[in-house]
Amino acid sequence: MVPMYANAYMVIYEEKQVLQRYKSNILSYYKFIDDLLIIWNKLVEEAQNMVQELNQLQTPVRFTAEISAEKVHYLDLQITVGPSKLQYSLYTKPTDRNTILHYQSAHPRALKNSLPKAQFLRVIRNNSDVQTMETQITEMKTKFLQRGYNCHILETALQEAQKMRAVEIKSKSSEWCSQCYISKHPLK
Incomplete structure (x- = not known):
């Protein structure tokens, strides 16, 4: 029961706190349980500011982020910005x-x-x-x-x-x- 409530809370949270506030900066938004992949169309510093602002809200939700203009890891993927499109490959953690x-x-x-x-x-x-x-x-x-x-x-x-x-x-x-x-x- 608890995961169902947590997921319901996050759907509302994301809609209100993330998507409404930053929709104009987001090209694509993917979610798997509590892992988000946001393709951002602004500067890296602005993405870092978004995470910092979200973490300062008076809510129990805290984000960790991997922000890069070249490549990121999402679930078991390494996603790299190619010359004309995103490239992806299987990612395994160094450990x-x-x-x-x-x-x-x-x-x-x-x-x-x-x-x-x-x-x-x-x-x-x-x-x-x-x-x-x-x-x-x-x-x-x-x-x-x-x-x-x-x-x-x-x-x-x-x-x-x-x-x-x-x-x-x-x-x-x-x-x-x-x-x-x-x-x-x-x-x-």
């Missing part, structure tokens, strides 16, 4: 360790065999640049090999993930913000 389920664990084989496909699909979906994607696929393969997965399982999983992504693109569901539960706030 990330290889905690993939070991293949020798007592978990059902079907579960263990599905993990590589899911992770390869995540790498493929979360990259706008083919070269970066290929590098990250190689890194992901290495992680699975270190955890006892064999090459045949990994190659099969990669092929299945690539086929799934091709079907998604063909059906035009390729925009990253339409995946999962990220909602794009309509700026009226």
Whole structure:
């Protein structure tokens, strides 16, 4: 029950405190639970001022922010400003360790065999640049090999993930913000 009330509070808070005050400065606004991605059309200093002003309000809400004109991290994405559009790639925190389920664990084989496909699909979906994607696929393969997965399982999983992504693109569901539960706030 508590998360539902917290989400309801934040919807009202964001509408009143963020969107009404700063709508003219916001190009796009994305939200996943309590993580916001705001594409800002003013100076970096003005974005920093917005966060500072919001944190000074007499409310229980406090923001931390990663503000940059070049790149930011949002969920498991690194978003970079390219020459003509935003580029994105899979992001893992510097403290990330290889905690993939070991293949020798007592978990059902079907579960263990599905993990590589899911992770390869995540790498493929979360990259706008083919070269970066290929590098990250190689890194992901290495992680699975270190955890006892064999090459045949990994190659099969990669092929299945690539086929799934091709079907998604063909059906035009390729925009990253339409995946999962990220909602794009309509700026009226």
